[in-house]
Amino acid sequence: MAGGRGSEDILHELRRRGYRWTRPRQAVARVLAGAHDWLTPEEVHARARRQWPRLGLVSVYRTLGLLADLGFARRVHLEDGCHGYALSSLEHGHYLICRRCQQVLEFPGCDLQPLLRRVARRTGFVIQQHMLELIGVCPECQAAVGIEE
Amino acid sequence: MAGGRGSEDILHELRRRGYRWTRPRQAVARVLAGAHDWLTPEEVHARARRQWPRLGLVSVYRTLGLLADLGFARRVHLEDGCHGYALSSLEHGHYLICRRCQQVLEFPGCDLQPLLRRVARRTGFVIQQHMLELIGVCPECQAAVGIEE
DNA sequence: GTACTTGCAAATAATTTGCAAATAT
DNA sequence: ATATTTGCAAATTATTTGCAAGTAC
Numbered sequence: 373m374a375g376g377r378g379s380e381d382i383l384h385e386l387r388r389r390g391y392r393w394t395r396p397r398q399a400v401a402r403v404l405a406g407a408h409d410w411l412t413p414e415e416v417h418a419r420a421r422r423q424w425p426r427l428g429l430v431s432v433y434r435t436l437g438l439l440a441d442l443g444f445a446r447r448v449h450l451e452d453g454c455h456g457y458a459l460s461s462l463e464h465g466h467y468l469i470c471r472r473c474q475q476v477l478e479f480p481g482c483d484l485q486p487l488l489r490r491v492a493r494r495t496g497f498v499i500q501q502h503m504l505e506l507i508g509v510c511p512e513c514q515a516a517v518g519i520e521e
Numbered sequence: 522m523a524g525g526r527g528s529e530d531i532l533h534e535l536r537r538r539g540y541r542w543t544r545p546r547q548a549v550a551r552v553l554a555g556a557h558d559w560l561t562p563e564e565v566h567a568r569a570r571r572q573w574p575r576l577g578l579v580s581v582y583r584t585l586g587l588l589a590d591l592g593f594a595r596r597v598h599l600e601d602g603c604h605g606y607a608l609s610s611l612e613h614g615h616y617l618i619c620r621r622c623q624q625v626l627e628f629p630g631c632d633l634q635p636l637l638r639r640v641a642r643r644t645g646f647v648i649q650q651h652m653l654e655l656i657g658v659c660p661e662c663q664a665a666v667g668i669e670e
Numbered sequence: 671g672t673a674c675t676t677g678c679a680a681a682t683a684a685t686t687t688g689c690a691a692a693t694a695t
Numbered sequence: 696a697t698a699t700t701t702g703c704a705a706a707t708t709a710t711t712t713g714c715a716a717g718t719a720c
Contacts, residue, residue, distance in 0.1 A: 396701070495628070562709085562710085583675085
């Protein structure tokens with residue numbers, strides 16, 4: 373929904389909506405904005421603490437939930453269910469996830485419209501949202517696998 | 522991977538692989554085969570107990586995990602992360618989920634190949650799997666909403 | 671008979687809530 | 696000033712593990 377490339381964008385949107393721009397929220401937003409992999413709440417907590425040591429894990433959960441609700445972050449679901457968060461930086465995009473290094477790449481536009489229309493027509497469903505995630509191995513890890521393992 | 526329309530198919534595949542066809546597994550497989558909505562492990566447990574009252578929740582978790590590994594069941598991920606299971610009845614399909622009644626419809630083929638190829642070329646990723654879920658409202662619930670709410 | 675599987679209880683992990691103190695505006 | 700937000704501790708929920716007893720083959 374909202375396109376945020378950095379924490380300034382988040383700041384403005386939060387303010388606009390009447391939320392306060394607090395140190396804990398800043399710390400979480402910066403961590404997410406600076407990461408190019410997905411992070412569990414626990415990992416966000418660990419990193420954000422370097423900026424704001426008294427940050428509690430609970431606030432991380434709350435902030436991540438808030439950012440997800442506002443469209444700044446997306447939950448990342450893996451096959452085994454446990455999930456993390458990554459910053460949502462594009463209008464409408466989906467994730468490409470490296471299963472080795474957890475890098476997350478967002479890619480725009482998804483050409484799913486014809487498929488969605490066909491399924492809707494065949495089933496009678498009104499389709500409201502969709503979730504698409506691609507899982508694979510990034511170029512760096514492809515190279516690394518040959519060496520390490 | 523394996524196409525199972527009923528619990529007999531599961532039986533044969535488990536046997537073939539050296540697993541035993543036990544009452545707890547039968548009960549879980551039948552529940553999943555008979556459901557046309559997704560179920561949490563807790564719900565599977567409640568239903569399967571009607572067939573095998575001494576069934577433990579732990580065995581439900583174990584059996585669901587096994588069925589998922591063998592390709593008979595798929596995990597269903599919702600936006601908020603908590604997940605359930607549904608029987609996987611087609612070679613390669615994806616889920617269409619009704620957010621009101623939890624009905625799950627599987628639809629075949631997904632025409633994602635061109636997209637996958639394009640993304641792979643642009644990013645250098647080797648794409649190994651993908652997850653696609655469509656979320657909406659089924660025809661029955663569309664009608665019901667007008668009446669109830 | 672034997673190896674696999676189960677169920678229980680307990681451990682662990684993940685997430686949420688109540689509430690007084692802190693703080694952004 | 697005051698309504699929002701925080702952090703802690705505790706509660707809740709979800710899932711996994713160790714192990715003796717049970718069961719399919």
